[in-house]
Amino acid sequence: MIKVIIDNVQPDEFLYILRHRLKINQVEMAANLKITRHILSKIELKKQAVTFFIKDLSLTQVEKCILLRRRAGKNQGQLSFYMGVSRTWVNHMETERSNPARLLEYWSS
Numbered sequence: 001m002i003k004v005i006i007d008n009v010q011p012d013e014f015l016y017i018l019r020h021r022l023k024i025n026q027v028e029m030a031a032n033l034k035i036t037r038h039i040l041s042k043i044e045l046k047k048q049a050v051t052f053f054i055k056d057l058s059l060t061q062v063e064k065c066i067l068l069r070r071r072a073g074k075n076q077g078q079l080s081f082y083m084g085v086s087r088t089w090v091n092h093m094e095t096e097r098s099n100p101a102r103l104l105e106y107w108s109s
Contacts, residue, residue, distance in 0.1 A: 009059070011050045012043050013070070017063050019044075061100045065093060068107045 009017070019029045030040040042048035059067065069079050076094070080087040083106055093100040 009067070012046050013067055015040070015050075016044045016070070017059065017067065020066070021060075021063070061104060062094055062096050065100050065103045065107065069094075 015029070015033075019026070022029070024032075026037045026040050026044075030037040033040065039048060043050050069076070072079075074082075076090045077087045080090045083090070089098075090103070092098040093103040
């Protein structure tokens, strides 16, 4: 069993994960939050501060993989290079087309 622990999910990370969980784009998410897409983009890229309290967010394996990659400051291409796999493979792991177990192993090592 692979154990990857992610503590302290930040508000910007939460919005990114929630948007992907809902399978909506930035325009739709921004409209729901009553902000502009530009502001949402800045928040997700950590260029604009946002503050709210997040309680008990349970992440899926895929969400953990995406969050860890983003925290490392890597895009899918950079991660695939370091892992010695194709960018398409990383994309399949992060879009739930394949089991993300190997990707979680990479982050836990």
